[in-house]
Amino acid sequence: NAGVTQTPKFQVLKTGQSMTLQCAQDMNHEYMSWYRQDPGMGLRLIHYSVGAGITDQGEVPNGYNVSRSTTEDFPLRLLSAAPSQTSVYFCASSYRGPPNEQFFGPGTRLTVL
Amino acid sequence: TQLLEQSPQFLSIQEGENLTVYCNSSSVFSSLQWYRQEPGEGPVLLVTVVTGGEVKKLKRLTFQFGDARKDSSLHITAAQPGDTGLYLCAGDRDSNYQLIWGAGTKLIIKP
Numbered sequence A: 001n002a003g004v005t006q007t008p009k010f011q012v013l014k015t016g017q018s019m020t021l022q023c024a025q026d027m028n029h030e031y032m033s034w035y036r037q038d039p040g041m042g043l044r045l046i047h048y049s050v051g052a053g054i055t056d057q058g059e060v061p062n063g064y065n066v067s068r069s070t071t072e073d074f075p076l077r078l079l080s081a082a083p084s085q086t087s088v089y090f091c092a093s094s095y096r097g098p099p100n101e102q103f104f105g106p107g108t109r110l111t112v113l
Numbered sequence B: 001t002q003l004l005e006q007s008p009q010f011l012s013i014q015e016g017e018n019l020t021v022y023c024n025s026s027s028v029f030s031s032l033q034w035y036r037q038e039p040g041e042g043p044v045l046l047v048t049v050v051t052g053g054e055v056k057k058l059k060r061l062t063f064q065f066g067d068a069r070k071d072s073s074l075h076i077t078a079a080q081p082g083d084t085g086l087y088l089c090a091g092d093r094d095s096n097y098q099l100i101w102g103a104g105t106k107l108i109i110k111p
Helices: none
Strands: A004-007 A010-013 A019-025 A031-038 A042-051 A054-057 A064-066 A076-078 A087-094 A108-112 B005-007 B010-014 B019-024 B031-037 B044-049 B055-058 B061-065 B071-076 B085-092 B099-101 B105-110
Touching (some): A004 A087, A042 B085, B019 B105, B031 B071
Antiparallel strands (some): A019 A076, A031 A042, A042 A054, A064 A076, B005 B019
């Protein structure tokens, strides 16, 4: 099993550009989530999904969109990148959400100039 | 304002020493988890505690959940360089599908 995979590993964008961060899991987990990690602030939840076709907002959803058309995939879209979105982004999955163990991908380091 | 406050933010000690890091809140959590994160990687679960007063041991690591389920501690005995990393606590409240995360304790163990 590959676990949780994320692409790309690194990305540099200019302000106003759009992009999609990819996340996939092969563990048949119902719950998937996206976090951003900034120095001194821990992990902050952006969006989450409890199953295919169901998504909801987390703590910091503004500027990000998600969809969940399959159990395996949960892409995160930045529609118009801003410097404030410079961060490390982690995708995670778990069997049925907290308090079950969250399995994290390796992260995407995004810089917005 | 962090709902989960971790202390200290940074700790650098010599190999063989003991240490304790803390995760505190004014809110009650139905469960609390500890994760360790190494540079360039995602966090990895160490333990989940669910009962007030619960103590769990993982080799040289001892985790405790406060009686009121508002705080937790992680004690490491005879720290080793392999224990180096960022230790994060995360709490679950009322199963609303959202974990609350602390900012982490960055631990460095010097040989």
